[in-house]
Amino acid sequence: MSEASGKADKPVRHILSLSGGKDSTALAIYLRDRIPDLEYVFCDTGEEMRETYEYLDRLEAYLGRPINRLNPDRPFSHFLDIYRGVLPDARTRWCTRKLKIMPFERFVGNDRVINYIGIRADENRKGYISHKPNIEPRYPFVEDGIVKEDVLRILADSGIGLPDYYRWRSRSGCYFCFFQQRIEWVGLLENHPQLFQRAMEYEKIDPATGLGFYWNQRESLRALSRPERIEQIKQEHSRRQAETERIRANTPLAALFDEEAEDERACLICSL
Template sequence: MNKPRHVLGISGGKDSAALAIYLNDKYPTLNFEYYFCDTGKELDETYQLIENLESYLGKKILKLENDELKGSKESPFDFYFKSFRGYLPSPQARWCTAMMKIKPFEKFVSGKPTISYVGIRGDEEREGYISREANIQSIFPFRRNIWSNDVLTEFFTPGNQSKVQEFLTTYHRGNDLDRFIAILNEPIDFERNNKTETEKVLKRKLHGSLDLGIPEFNRTVFDFLKTTEYPLATEVDFELLDNEDILVREDIFRILRESGIGVPKYYEKVEFEVDGQKGEYARSRSGCFFCFFQQKIEWIWLYEQHPNLYKEAMEYENEEENFTWTPNESLAELIQPARIKQIKLGHIQRSSKEESKKSPYLLDILEGTERDGCNTCFL
């Protein structure tokens, strides 16, 4: 097996940008390849962020696209929108993700062993995009646990227990070794229908193992991986094994500001007033300006801050076929004065319930919208 490539996708969002800066500064010997899947429907701030990152990293961020787009004068989104005969993407039919993100990425990798670095933070409970291709392995540097669920499943599978125990004695002694063996011995059934219970046991095993030492756990997993076909199997060592950093949202904003890259303007809060009540709104994500994962308050933000883009988003809708960006409501209906008022008042009410968290970022109170979005697009 060839040595793996190290790749990092830049979505235009804060997390992937901060991850690129963080890894570049902390692990300068790793030869990262950066890429960006352009839909042609990003906000201007996204493209500016890409330019700023290229200057900071001293490397070109490769723009990926599929072969069928070559020679086309249309944006990638418009090209595929026509291919799907005007059928808008949705949470149930994410052709945008499949055609403009995953397909060009897997073509870029081209079957070669690849380590893909993902910017999911230490304060998030989500896994992110895991490729089904055996040659692609995901790593999560911001989290306490850097390994993906597929790796953990292999590591904690009962049939691999004896193999895992061979590596434990290198990093554990005495009581810690006994505790780790007890963790391995806890029954877990990956074949059972009760997925919720399996995930609960897996999480318990993971955190119990990490409590005995993050570097020790990472090195045990790494040694185990050398007996598999994972891309890291060919590596003599891996620099992130001893990293105990856990980065959360506040760290992401700090990295962007201290580096001089800056936070994209669409994350900045804008004040509004309705019925004498004051509120604030912003955009919670990168990605297409008409992303169907947006909350209603974010659509209102787009309408009031970028009316031309909102109008463009409206032109894609076909109300006769019920092809609208939001279920059962067109963008024309969404911006009726009474509806705008209702959405804003509802947002103010939800926001006030979250004030006790004392977060300086509106992103914390947009109903967890980041976690609901497409992980491939919004890192």
């Protein structure tokens, strides 16, 4: 009870941010019976992949609790117009602010919140999260020493496993995310050609300057999708993969993707 107002203080809310990726999903499973009043949220940019929605549905069924799917007040294309067609990149990253963080902050309002985030104990990842003073971030995996093998075990034991897109992509988030490696763009082209086409249609040449607004700074998707370029990207990926295997034998995901690059660049609210 607040003495000044005479009203009962609102209880602190416990909220877990889901990205549709493996770590936040494992955290939801890990906390399900530890924090009974936990609220689950997923900030849906409207530009996610089908596999992400399927994975969230699987998790929702396991949890037996609803996942709040938060939408931005305007679609990506609206903000793109405001930014005059300049695509977001790792430096400006306006998409995360407008499509992920603002809907989350609206959902929280002025309530006091503990926000649970799925960074693991074996990561040294910083990220872009809300810094509102009423939102306190907590990292249970870091506190409890949970590492990647533990996460994979939690997912396997629950029967949920990994998201299907992990066959060809290392992160959750928008299909056009600029954090993707080139081999993942090739994966998008081969697994979701229509989404690749849509991503390509967002790329433009500025008539005033002749500069290209591309998802990859130095290469348009049209150039990347040429058969000879795809072959080159695949060969380069195989070479890196062999090198990674040589260095870290028997590390399953390291055989698929360069994780150090992933950890450095990924966005906490989008990709965990």
